Amino acid sequence: MDRTEPTSNRPASGWTRPKRFDRNLIVIGAGSAGLVSAYIAAAAKAKVTLVEANKMGGDCLNFGCVPSKALIKSAKVAHQMRHADHYGLEPVEPRVPFSAVMERIHKVIAEIEPHDSVERYTGLGVEVLQGYAKLIDPWTVEIALNDGGTQRLTTRAIIIATGAQPFVPPIPGLAEIGFLTSDNMWERLRDRPAVPQRLVVLGGGPIGCELAQSFARLGSEVTQIEMAPRLMMREDEDAAQFVEASIREDGVNVLTRHKAVACGTEGGEKWIEVEHDGSKRRIGFDEIIVAVGRAPRLKGFGLEELGIKVDRVVETNEYLQTLHPHILAAGDVAGPYQFTHVAGHQAWFAAINALFGDLKRFKADYSVIPWATFTDPEVARVGLSEAEAKEKNIRYEVTRFGIDDLDRAIADGSARGFVKVLTVPGKDKILGATIVGEHAGDLLAEFVFAMKHGHGLGKILGTIHIYPTLAEANKMVAGQWRRTHINSFLLSLLQRFQTWRRG
Incomplete structure (x- = not known):
């Protein structure tokens, strides 16, 4: 993505800048980036309008993070029931009333919903308009309101936070047979009494892996199709191997290096055709989930008419400003990451620069x-992976601790995975950390904090960690690093000193 410097902070030529403005800021989109931007603006006593065409809370609350994690929890409980003998209990095959599982997911969404509601943000001082926004000129936004009518507002600044939607690959026949995505599956499967008997998951990234494992644990016969050589290509191979092995143990038929080439129906049965090593075969299924990535929502907002470049994302500079410096973008629509927490992080910069950039x-x-990817085991990472370090020719050392040797993990029956830390050669400065295991996403926070504030492994080693906890794994890997960097000369002097002390 080209993050070029805007040419000027002056009004774009060819447009007439209003002498007065209705608003200090208009935010388009009420997902994580939009909500945080509006919150900050209201806290700064700006007059701010938040426009959302669909549901408050955006993808994360309604279609992504929240419902998927609720599904993962139900699936994990089913898995534990099936393997209760691992804990000295009698195993039982769970009965899965799938409609009840889905109803619980919607209850979870409803319980969290007030945090992102119109009422809450109105109470914070944000004007919330529900409708479709379009930029008419660099300072004017027209909103086609959901309840009818239109409204035009002028504003000193605009933040584009329109999020992303599932990318649907151009596979012949896919649209005709009907497919599920992470956006529509929660409603389409809501009243289904049983899980889909035969399910195809297209995609081997985080979303595909989470859904494939969860549905398999709930009783579906799952086939996961991935064109790449392995699952989770963004992670190091050792981490991805742990996840793939676990998914296979749960019964998922993982097909890597398989390219989906066509879909169709025959005799009332849906099928997908895949190609592998030059040969093709068909796989029958009842439902297919497309999980091959997400594409930013870029069309219909008037950006291109204003000369704002949109390719994979909205083109911005390092201040998140577009060609027009008072129009900014944040979240999935801006890149370079598609994470809820990054969207919220970007929103601070976008809001502050929008309000005070002059x-x-x-x-x-x-x-x-x-x-993090919330499979079982989880995979969490911050900073460099080994693959990235090699690709960028960055020198590094690796220190690794196996979670199978951790007391709490053994007691919990979750003794699998590892903590891997990349450091500057000869120093404890952390370049990156990867954790595979139970609650990896939670455990990673200590490394995130250390890297953010310039602390090395020595500080982690010198911090008291409660025994017995999984967090001790972080201290253990720091201790492992220390043992491999002991000064042999000083050790020799210490031995001679102790010998002298004995007389």
Whole structure:
């Protein structure tokens, strides 16, 4: 993505800048980036309008993070029931009333919904308009209201936070047979009494892996199709192997290096055709989930008419400003990451630069970005992976601690995975950390904090960790690093000193 410097802070030529403005800021989109932007603007006593065409809370609350994690929890409980003998209990095959599982998911969404509601943000001082926004000129936004009518507002600044939607690959026949995505599956499967008997999951990234494992644990016969050589290509191979092995143990038929080439029906049965090593075969299914990535929502907002470049994302500079410096973008629509927490992080920079950019601007900081995939085991990472370090010719050392040797993990029956830390050669400065295991996403926070504030492994080693907890794994890997960097000369002197002390 080209983050070029805007040519000027002056009004774009060819447009007449209003002498007065209705608003200080208009935010388009009420997902994580939009909500945080509007919150900050209201806290700064700006007059701010938040426009959302669909549901408050955006993708994360309604279609992504929240419902998927609720599904994962139900699936994990079913898995534990099936393997209760692992804990000295009698195993039982769970009965899965799938409609009840889905109803619980919607209850979870409803319980969290007030945090992102119109009422809450109105109470914070944000004007919330529900409708479709379009930029008429660099300072004017027209809103086609959901309840009818239109409204035009002028504003000193605009933040585009329109999020992303599932990318649907151009596979012949896919649209005709009907497909599920992470956006529509929660409603389409809501009243289904049983899980889909035969399910195809197209995609081997985080979303595909989470859904494939969860549905398999709930009783579906799952086939996961991935064109790449392995699952989770963004992670190091050792981490991805743990996840793939676990998914296969749960019964998922993982087909890597398989390209989906066509879909159709025959005799009332849906099928997908895949190609592998030059040969093709068909796989029958009842439902297919397309999980091959998400594409930013870029069309219909009037951006291109204003000369704002949109390709994969809205083109911005390092201050999140577009060609028109008072129009900014944040979240999935801006890139370079598609994470809820990054969207919220960007929103601070976008809001501050939108409101106070004439006085001082702040560069968006991507130096320490963590993320996690919530499979079982989880995979969490911050900073460099080994593959990235090699690709960038960055020198590094690796220190690794196996979670199978951790007391709490053994007691919990979750003794699998590892903590892997990349450091500057000969120093404890952390370049990156990867954790595979139970609650990896939670455990990673200590490394995120350390990297953000310039602390090394020595500080983690010198911090008291409660025994017995999974968090001790972080201290253990720091201790492992220390043992491999002991000064042999000083050890020799110490031995001679102790010998002398004995007389």
